[in-house]
Amino acid sequence: MYKNSLSNLKVIDLSTVLAGPSVGTFFAELGADVTKIEHPIHQDVTRSWKLTSEKQDSSISAYFSSINYKKKYLFLDFSKEKDRQELFEMVEEADVLLMNFKTSSQEKLKITDEALLKINPAIIIGKISGYGEKSSRVAYDLILQADTGFMSMNGTPESGPVKMPVALIDVMAAHQLKEGILLALLNQSQQDQKTGQVINVSLYDAAISALTNQASNYLMQAFIPKPQGSLHPNIAPYGEIFQTKDNQRIIFAIGSNLHFKKLVHYIGLSHLAEDERFSHVQNRIKNRTELERLIQSQVIEKNSDDILKDMEKRSVPCAMIKNLEQVFHSESAQKMIREEAIENKITKRVSQIAFKITEN
Template sequence: MSTVSPRTGALADIRIIDLTQMLAGPFGTMMLADHGADVVKVEAPAGDMTRLSGPYRQDDSERVLGGYFQSICRNKKSVCLDLKTPQGVAALKALIVDADAVVENFRAGVLEKLGLGYEVLREINQKLVYGALRGFGDARTGASPYSDWPAFDVVAQAMGGIMGVTGPDTDTPTKVGPGVGDTIPGMMLAFGVLAAIHHARRTGQGQFVDVAMTDAVLAISERIVWQHSVLGQVPRPEGNHHPFLCPFGMYPARDGFITIAAQQDSYFGVLCQKLGCAELPADPRFGSYALRSENRHVLIGLLSAQTARFTKAELKQMLGGRIPFGAVQDIAEIEADPHFAAREMIVEVEQPGSTPIRIAGVPIKMTETPGRVRHRAPLLGEHTEQELRHAGLSEAAIAEILALRAEPA
């Protein structure tokens, strides 16, 4: 069993019933849990699909919590219910009675078929916020022609526009490495749910909160919209540089790569002086912000020849703190960087069957109500009895639900 410290944080008075799975929805509810919300993850008897996907350490003798699940389900509780049974449906409705929000990311219509749609649940709790995250949204807020289509991260990245401006050259769209087609919608869902809870507490009125993964990706790709409208452009991938700021991008080092954002005159002068090419600001091709943009491909080549002479460490010593600069770091370098230690951005959690593992920390820092990783992800159904008692179910009803879970499929 995990040692669960008392809930603290800015959201310690909020209770969330979490029906999400995979990455997008759980990432949003993780953010709420990190800041103290009481997040009760309701799982089917087989558990969230990510429970089964690992990965696990080789010496893990139990294999009950994989790294993926640990990372995005920390700070949550787990209740195991079969929502295809009357007992499971009744138990979920009981959990909803005093909840601030229920959050799900099933395909449209799934919970309606189980008798657990928004219109049913709001009759149980008028102040309930119902958060839904789907690939293309819900018809309640705008019926997409793709509303029945399934979607994952790569689909949202492709259709929302971010892949269309990411890649090594104009002809090669490239997926962004981390699952931003999942995590960004998850963040927006967390924000939407909090905004709706604020409204519900002020007015007594709950509501339906709808986030489409594709919409969220387009929203953070906002530049392509106004470039097309204002400039008549259809933006394409620009490699590792900016379409109109220069120098603003990635440059080679002797042992890897660095990034520089020195498009302003003052920064550009410092950069050239430190790299040993102090003549460049006086060059008529690069003498102003606009000229550097116009001649950016030539300037990128000249600066790359200079940066390639030095190691990342040497460039950090020369440029760090003087201009916007950062080395391209892998996770081994990140773990050795004192910044991330000072910011508590890599934390340890208990790992049943092995020694503690490291996961990403909480990026939103607060002075009075700091969020934190309080405990590991829950075992499947670890809090079922506790939470069903909290919801007012009788011991007989709880025993029946536990028996149903124990029955073979």
């Protein structure tokens, strides 16, 4: 029901890499008219971020495809008056403009916020930066993962700090910018005379905002988490990996005493629910190594399919650890795939939209 929700919206996407372009794709999926503008020579760098299996001479990479969808493509050099004027003509008719230029680059190219708002006082300018508008520091997702504590928590005691396999800081910054732009559009819908806004999102602020429970664990208890694999600092068993009889790996997310009682009853260890070492969440955390050993001793006697079905019946959170081939065999994941030809190359990506709207 949402596909053409924003069919009257015109978006100019000047951004590169991941965060900004994914916002452009989000609006394109909602039906907006999105034009991505790149430098004729120095195009979006992700066009060159190819797997070794991809053709070197192709102008499209899988990475680029992941966050560029349903867009028109235009190549302009804003250092040239003619090209800059072409942009300004587009700005006159646009509703939203996305960019991740440094402030100094905007000034050098004569496309400052002030200049854009003078041309179109109602335009919404959405901006992504690494460390805020006033910082000139170069920032990639990896740098932010290191700088905001994520890498220090991720990994195992043996591995030490490890980056997340998805550019999650970029993804979170993109969500923050989407929310800011949608709020601005909502405000404009209530105005007789639309006023423009400049919305700034830094990767740094988005990352700090996403620390959530880990931030409060530190702020309230001075708890500094160390790499502990998939384990949760506040809950157990949660993240321990168990081997099944059919050689699959499963995990449980036991978030309550009720979940724990159901689990241990199912695997034939009902007495553990009354055992002082495991009867409460904090005690389970203190004794999680022994608890893991006891649960594993029973899980190894059961096949993964049986465990998953029985846990679902009992409303106990459980899953098998899947690789992406297994994930995309799922009908649910298949429904999220979006396909289109870009420059005569068939490209695929997953949707930027995870919500579903039901109308009465």
